[in-house]
Amino acid sequence: MSDELAIHARGVTRIYKAKPSPVTALGGVDLDVQPGEYFGLLGPNGAGKTTLIKILTTLLLPTSGTAKIAGFDVVNETAKIRRVINMVAGGEQSGYGLLTLREQLWMFSQFYGLPNRDGWRRVDELIEITGLTEQRDQKVRTLSTGQRQKLNFARGLLNDPWVLFLDEPTLGLDVAAARDLREHTLAWKAAAPGRTLLLTTHYMVEAEQLCDRIAIVDRGKILALGTPEELRRRVQAESIFRLELDHLPHDGGIAAISDLPGVLSAVPADDDTSDGAASDRVALKVALADDSALTSVVTAVAERGSQLIGLAKSEPSLEDVFVELVGRGFGDEEEEAVS
Amino acid sequence: MTEGAAQVPGITLADSWRSFRTAIGLGWAIEANWSDPFLFAIYTMAKPLAAAMILVVMFQVITGGQGTEFLQFLIVGSALWNVVFGVMGGLVQSILEDRERYKMMKYVVVTPSSLFPFLLGRSVARVLTSLVAVVLTLAVGVVFLGVDLQLNLLLLVPATLIGVTAVVALGVFMAGWCLQLRQEAWSYPEAIAGALYLISGAIFPVDILPAFLHPVALASPTTWWLEASRRALVGHGAPGIDGQPGLFEVFSDGQIMLFLVISTAIAIPLALAAFRWFMRRAREAGLLDMTTGS
Numbered sequence A: 001m002s003d004e005l006a007i008h009a010r011g012v013t014r015i016y017k018a019k020p021s022p023v024t025a026l027g028g029v030d031l032d033v034q035p036g037e038y039f040g041l042l043g044p045n046g047a048g049k050t051t052l053i054k055i056l057t058t059l060l061l062p063t064s065g066t067a068k069i070a071g072f073d074v075v076n077e078t079a080k081i082r083r084v085i086n087m088v089a090g091g092e093q094s095g096y097g098l099l100t101l102r103e104q105l106w107m108f109s110q111f112y113g114l115p116n117r118d119g120w121r122r123v124d125e126l127i128e129i130t131g132l133t134e135q136r137d138q139k140v141r142t143l144s145t146g147q148r149q150k151l152n153f154a155r156g157l158l159n160d161p162w163v164l165f166l167d168e169p170t171l172g173l174d175v176a177a178a179r180d181l182r183e184h185t186l187a188w189k190a191a192a193p194g195r196t197l198l199l200t201t202h203y204m205v206e207a208e209q210l211c212d213r214i215a216i217v218d219r220g221k222i223l224a225l226g227t228p229e230e231l232r233r234r235v236q237a238e239s240i241f242r243l244e245l246d247h248l249p250h251d252g253g254i255a256a257i258s259d260l261p262g263v264l265s266a267v268p269a270d271d272d273t274s275d276g277a278a279s280d281r282v283a284l285k286v287a288l289a290d291d292s293a294l295t296s297v298v299t300a301v302a303e304r305g306s307q308l309i310g311l312a313k314s315e316p317s318l319e320d321v322f323v324e325l326v327g328r329g330f331g332d333e334e335e336e337a338v339s
Numbered sequence B: 001m002t003e004g005a006a007q008v009p010g011i012t013l014a015d016s017w018r019s020f021r022t023a024i025g026l027g028w029a030i031e032a033n034w035s036d037p038f039l040f041a042i043y044t045m046a047k048p049l050a051a052a053m054i055l056v057v058m059f060q061v062i063t064g065g066q067g068t069e070f071l072q073f074l075i076v077g078s079a080l081w082n083v084v085f086g087v088m089g090g091l092v093q094s095i096l097e098d099r100e101r102y103k104m105m106k107y108v109v110v111t112p113s114s115l116f117p118f119l120l121g122r123s124v125a126r127v128l129t130s131l132v133a134v135v136l137t138l139a140v141g142v143v144f145l146g147v148d149l150q151l152n153l154l155l156l157v158p159a160t161l162i163g164v165t166a167v168v169a170l171g172v173f174m175a176g177w178c179l180q181l182r183q184e185a186w187s188y189p190e191a192i193a194g195a196l197y198l199i200s201g202a203i204f205p206v207d208i209l210p211a212f213l214h215p216v217a218l219a220s221p222t223t224w225w226l227e228a229s230r231r232a233l234v235g236h237g238a239p240g241i242d243g244q245p246g247l248f249e250v251f252s253d254g255q256i257m258l259f260l261v262i263s264t265a266i267a268i269p270l271a272l273a274a275f276r277w278f279m280r281r282a283r284e285a286g287l288l289d290m291t292t293g294s
């Protein structure tokens, strides 16, 4: 029992009946999320992220495939799943405008079966955490978009879910509020072992900063899945460094570096602005088979009388990964369509 | 996290009861939210009264003021029908409002409380305001139109309890149906309520209906509820027409109640099953968070 996955999906598809033709929103998704993971779904508009969340939160039935939350089937064991999950979607104007914040939250605490007094305590605690203390007795309809979003987030934490689904939770929030919300999610997760989050987002930084693992989705398929680190490595297996020298080694020039063992290539960096005019300064892009080859490069440079002015590891960003994968995805499909 | 998985309970009766109670508060907050009490009064009282009066005037014009028996029939029927419109309208409106205006239905659905007790609770305020309209219409009938009230509480109380239950069951069916509909299609359920109004003997006796509609009328608990309520309020049921004995005159009060109980007992599981089926369909088609407006 204790080794149940938080989320387990196999071959999940979803086809919407739509005019003029059916839309395949999910084309066979396999996904395993461990208890305690902060998992990210990253993908362009229409990739199928919200559709997957709706299926996992029992709002929508899959067309085929199976999915389980904490071992419970999303099609048939909805009552059990609903006890252990919660969901927050961003970028919407939801709320019972006529109730006050406290009333709305309390109402949901009752739907989650919290005893009366615990309910009020939890409500006030969450109002405090989300920074809505000043608005607590205000009617929901008077809240700003961001305040509503915070309220929605507070509702999402009411039942201390095992698995919390966040669909673009920071959409429409200002920079500070978005940062607060990210921090709240991390703090909430850290407060008890096993708390699991599934986040969808368009913001690379958000995914990279929060998520233990990320799946990049497009057109209803998972194109890549791994830790942010692994994903970046997918795009670029070797390590690339940017070296800035006061001048090229007199003894051998660039070749003195590129011929070193462990060095795959050494070329002038694209962004080298030195022009050779005012100074001999030079920037090189050095590809190494392994980070450990860096020592011999630095030593060789020094031995040949050049001075190292700057050294930086140039990492591919998650964005590079995204662009490469999604870009390639589009290309493939177009080719298929043509052939 | 899943050591407790074996103990995660499904929906319990206590959950449903709590959700029901909580939703009553929400329904009340929404129902009573008339910034203007004058508008509230118009809506809950003047509207049903006006509807009843139009019928009465039409009747007076047609019959030239003859037949108080039929006048009583008319007033009681149109008074009670407020409950049907109130409950059905309330349930249908809850679905559409929560889904499309407040956009909260999906968040209610993903709680362990289930939509059903929530909806019931949400509509209680509507039931109560509609009962106010019933009492008011009857009162006007008694004071100004010579309705001769002969209360039989022993019959009235059970008939009202069972009758309102039956109406709620019908409302649940409508609400489930409404889950499938786009916002523009609100009027379908309203049309059903209207059809029921015509065949249940609310404003003219079932006897007048063409014979092929009689089985439909007799299967609907609303028909038996109206007949029982008339007997309990003014001492006699639907009158016959053209000197013929009325359709229900052969039945004793006890038999009428029995038919009310039976038809309600059939309607409830049917409505529940239909609601379940509609919910499932809504999940299949992705309608639980649909916004069809604008």
Ligand SMILES: Nc1ncnc2c1ncn2[C@@H]1O[C@H](COP(=O)(O)OP(=O)(O)OP(=O)(O)O)[C@@H](O)[C@H]1O
Pocket: A016, A017, A018, A023, A024, A025, A043, A044, A045, A046, A047, A048, A049, A050, A051, A052, B286
């Ligand atoms: N109810 C629906 N009927 C028909 N098609 C739908 C429906 N809901 C979603 N789709 C389609 O399914 C695809 C996936 O939609 P989905 O909302 O899951 O994408 P998403 O990844 O969440 O996108 P975004 O980043 O824009 O929120 C889209 O092509 C969308 O048009």
Ligand SMILES: [Mg+2]
Pocket: A049, A050, A051, A167
């Ligand atoms: Mg989305």
